[in-house]
Amino acid sequence: SQKIEQNSEALNIQEGKTATLTCNYTNYSPAYLQWYRQDPGRGPVFLLLIRENEKEKRKERLKVTFDTTLKQSLFHITASQPADSATYLCALLNSGGYQKVTFGTGTKLQVIP
Amino acid sequence: EADIYQTPRYLVIGTGKKITLECSQTMGHDKMYWYQQDPGMELHLIHYSYGVNSTEKGDLSSESTVSRIRTEHFPLTLESARPSHTSQYLCASSDSRAFFGQGTRLTVV
Numbered sequence: 001s002q003k004i005e006q007n008s009e010a011l012n013i014q015e016g017k018t019a020t021l022t023c024n025y026t027n028y029s030p031a032y033l034q035w036y037r038q039d040p041g042r043g044p045v046f047l048l049l050i051r052e053n054e055k056e057k058r059k060e061r062l063k064v065t066f067d068t069t070l071k072q073s074l075f076h077i078t079a080s081q082p083a084d085s086a087t088y089l090c091a092l093l094n095s096g097g098y099q100k101v102t103f104g105t106g107t108k109l110q111v112i113p
Numbered sequence: 114e115a116d117i118y119q120t121p122r123y124l125v126i127g128t129g130k131k132i133t134l135e136c137s138q139t140m141g142h143d144k145m146y147w148y149q150q151d152p153g154m155e156l157h158l159i160h161y162s163y164g165v166n167s168t169e170k171g172d173l174s175s176e177s178t179v180s181r182i183r184t185e186h187f188p189l190t191l192e193s194a195r196p197s198h199t200s201q202y203l204c205a206s207s208d209s210r211a212f213f214g215q216g217t218r219l220t221v222v
Contacts, residue, residue: 032209040152043203043213089156093209098163100144101211105155 002027004092004104012110019077021107023090026071028102031095033066035075038087038106047088048075052095080111116140119204119214126194126221134189134217136204145187146211148203149173156203162187194221 005024013019023033031052036044050057050066050073057064063076077084089106093099117138126132138145143164148156148171158171162181176198177191187206191198199221204214 034210036211041201041216041218043205043216044156044211046210046212049210091211093207100146100161100163101205101207102158103156 002102004028004090004102006088006090006104006107008105008107010108010110012112013080015080015082015111015113017080019080019084019109019111021075021088021090021109023073023075023104024071025092025104028071028092029095030068030092031099032093033064033073034091034093034101035062035064035073036089036091036103038089044089044103077109080109082111082113085109085111117204117206117212117214119202119217121217122215123218124220126219128193128195128221130194132191132194132219134202134204134219136187136189136214137185138187138206138212139185140206140208140212141184142206142208142212143184144207145181146205146207147171147177147179147187147189148205149175149200150203151200160189194219196221 003026034049035047038044065074087106087108090104120135145162147160157173159175160179162168202217205211
């Protein structure tokens with residue numbers, strides 16, 4: 001069966017350090033892998049998208065890697081700040097027509113001052 | 114930034130009432146989704162649509178129904194609300210990325 005797995009345990013990290021979140025998937029052939037941020041009581045907000053033929057993508061303090069052999073993506077936040085505290089979700093869009101965006105369960109990040 | 118709107122934002126309603134949650138998007142996306150989410154819990158897909166007159170049930174069984182008569186509009190209906198339907202309902206649309214509305218927090222008393 002298809003699965004998108006993220007660490008369900010919260011990640012606590014000291015301010016200024018790099019936070020690294022993991023997303024593993026099985027039985028998908030994603031054309032795109034995406035990361036979203038969700039704050040309590042609000043819908044997820046798109047952060048970054050990486051295509052199947054890309055290895056790495058950066059945006060300001062954010063970096064995403066995508067390894068289609070390992071079926072894994074890593075999401076890094078460098079120089080983390082308390083304002084980065086939120087739940088982060090990865091999502092996949094499979095290749096082929098009539099495919100929907102499918103979300104993982106999310107990992108809660110807490111940045112401690 | 115996202116042009117997707119949900120109404121109402123908050124709704125408190127009695128058991129047995131019929132309710133419709135509205136969702137509209139102006140981005141011309143073919144794909145639209147309804148999710149149910151309880152506080153601190155994961156998103157659960159309850160309905161999605163690939164386009165006009167195309168709707169399918171999601172991974173989480175739901176007593177709600179949806180319709181897609183126009184590209185921009187994807188309402189969700191509960192024929193008879195029950196306390197177990199109390200939750201937050203999030204609507205989204207997507208091209209390669211998903212855009213979410215602000216959500217409807219439903220309380221059934």
